Amino acid sequence: MWEHVNRTYLTVRAATHERVQQFPHDFYNSVKNASHAFVEITTATMSHGEAWHFSQIGRMIERADKTSRILDVKYFILLPKPQDVGTPFDNVQWSALLRSASAFEMYLKRFGRVSPSDVAQFLILDRDFPRAINFCVIEAEESMRLVTRSPEGTFTNQAERSLGQLRAQLAYSHIEDIVGDGLHQFFDSAQRHLNTVDSAIFETFFALEPAREIGNTSGQ
Amino acid sequence: MGIELAEGRDLLVQDGLVMMRTTRGFQRVDVIYRRIDDDFIDPECFRQDSVLGVTDLIRVYQEGRVALANAPGTGVADDKVVYAYVPAMIRCYLEEEPILPNVPTYQCWEEEDCKSVLAHLDALGVKATNESGGYGILVGPHATSQQRLEFARHIEENPRNNIAQPRIKCPSWSRTSRRERQHDRIMLSRSAESLYWLSRYVELEENIARFIDVNLHLNLDVTADIGDQWEPLVRVTGDWDTFVERYGTANRENVI
Numbered sequence: 102m103w104e105h106v107n108r109t110y111l112t113v114r115a116a117t118h119e120r121v122q123q124f125p126h127d128f129y130n131s132v133k134n135a136s137h138a139f140v141e142i143t144t145a146t147m148s149h150g151e152a153w154h155f156s157q158i159g160r161m162i163e164r165a166d167k168t169s170r171i172l173d174v175k176y177f178i179l180l181p182k183p184q185d186v187g188t189p190f191d192n193v194q195w196s197a198l199l200r201s202a203s204a205f206e207m208y209l210k211r212f213g214r215v216s217p218s219d220v221a222q223f224l225i226l227d228r229d230f231p232r233a234i235n236f237c238v239i240e241a242e243e244s245m246r247l248v249t250r251s252p253e254g255t256f257t258n259q260a261e262r263s264l265g266q267l268r269a270q271l272a273y274s275h276i277e278d279i280v281g282d283g284l285h286q287f288f289d290s291a292q293r294h295l296n297t298v299d300s301a302i303f304e305t306f307f308a309l310e311p312a313r314e315i316g317n318t319s320g321q
Numbered sequence: 322m323g324i325e326l327a328e329g330r331d332l333l334v335q336d337g338l339v340m341m342r343t344t345r346g347f348q349r350v351d352v353i354y355r356r357i358d359d360d361f362i363d364p365e366c367f368r369q370d371s372v373l374g375v376t377d378l379i380r381v382y383q384e385g386r387v388a389l390a391n392a393p394g395t396g397v398a399d400d401k402v403v404y405a406y407v408p409a410m411i412r413c414y415l416e417e418e419p420i421l422p423n424v425p426t427y428q429c430w431e432e433e434d435c436k437s438v439l440a441h442l443d444a445l446g447v448k449a450t451n452e453s454g455g456y457g458i459l460v461g462p463h464a465t466s467q468q469r470l471e472f473a474r475h476i477e478e479n480p481r482n483n484i485a486q487p488r489i490k491c492p493s494w495s496r497t498s499r500r501e502r503q504h505d506r507i508m509l510s511r512s513a514e515s516l517y518w519l520s521r522y523v524e525l526e527e528n529i530a531r532f533i534d535v536n537l538h539l540n541l542d543v544t545a546d547i548g549d550q551w552e553p554l555v556r557v558t559g560d561w562d563t564f565v566e567r568y569g570t571a572n573r574e575n576v577i
Binding site for chain 1: 342344346347508510511512513514516517518519520521522523524525526527528530531532533534535536537538539553556557558559577
């Protein structure tokens with residue numbers, strides 16, 4: 102795993118500006134493949150103990166965040182204006198959005214044709230597609246529970262609580278509810294939850310401070 | 322072996338005890354096998370600019386609540402020749418028998434030993450007396466005859482600078498199931514944090530590569546009047562403000 106990370110680092114560092122401009126797809130493909138190989142090496146060679154779960158939580162939070170951000174930014178640009186509906190351009194753009202989440206083929210298998218609300222449903226609520234926000238939150242929450250050993254449906258720290266809240270919201274929502282209440286508000290709140298999870302993980306597991314120092318900061 | 326490889330920042334002194342930051346909260350530390358110089362071990366006691374050490378460690382040590390293997394000051398005797406005389410020191414000063422036996426050690430500066438070392442270079446390990454980190458070492462059984470010749474010359478030129486030891490079977494750690502379980506539970510906060518961020522960054526890197534790649538394909542597919550899609554891409558990563566500050570406008574060249 103470390104060898105692989107080092108090799109990737111050297112490849113990216115050695116990439117010259119001209120080469121990337123000239124053969125961009127080769128370069129980006131090699132970066133993507135390096136990431137896939139990293140995940141596979143970790144998953145296939147590391148014991149799925151606490152260390153692996155921390156790496157899984159990091160990966161899933163980052164992925165959920167990025168899926169929510171690209172949807173947030175692109176969805177409104179792409180929402181059809183009346184004169185654009187069903188035009189080829191429309192389809193190309195929506196396909197590009199799906200491709201940005203590596204979701205194009207899996208989406209077509211599931212829904213057959215591109216429609217904005219199906220895309221939202223797939224990328225937000227799908228439980229089986231690995232880049233859907235719901236999938237990532239489920240995985241992160243499960244890894245978190247294996248670290249803390251809290252029983253299902255309970256929490257022992259703020260990170261667990263925030264993940265649980267987000268998971269429940271995703272599990273019990275229709276896409277119509279989410280779109281109806283405002284997609285942008287939904288993404289905002291999802292990203293806020295993920296940020297809370299991130300800082301709570303930091304405080305709970307990484308940056309332990311002696312009790313008296315915590316007392317000082319809260320008193321300020 | 323269930324022993325954590327800790328850095329200074331993994332440890333801290335709290336309520337007169339040395340504690341280690343782990344994903345299960347603070348764990349008390351009883352013994353430290355330390356591998357950094359005296360000068361840097363405690364900024365409160367020695368060098369104030371040390372960032373490697375643990376503040377107040379020496380105070381806890383003086384109060385007897387933590388043991389330091391390689392006690393402060395032992396660097397004075399950090400010469401491999403001294404090692405050979407430790408059993409004799411124990412007998413002389415403590416009038417006790419050593420609890421742990423020494424590995425047989427030949428002193429190249431003693432004539433008899435030196436002869437025997439030179440005659441058996443293919444079976445012995447030779448170490449420079451004042452080196453560390455693997456420098457100045459010859460592992461006889463794995464060395465080429467050329468390397469052995471070179472070392473024989475070293476030894477003859479400067480006998481005081483070399484010792485030799487036979488290969489021994491390494492002592493092994495007998496662990497109990499309790500110890501193993503405990504090891505499984507404890508993880509340094511620093512390790513957990515590194516893994517968490519390593520995975521986050523690899524995932525981020527993949528996503529950025531994919532976003533750019535898809536955008537490049539898209540720009541080939543659609544006509545230019547649709548407007549460029551580079552600005553949204555930077556907004557996705559949440560770095561828009563930094564980007565504007567550094568590059569100004571979002572076009573293909575700048576974003577990539």
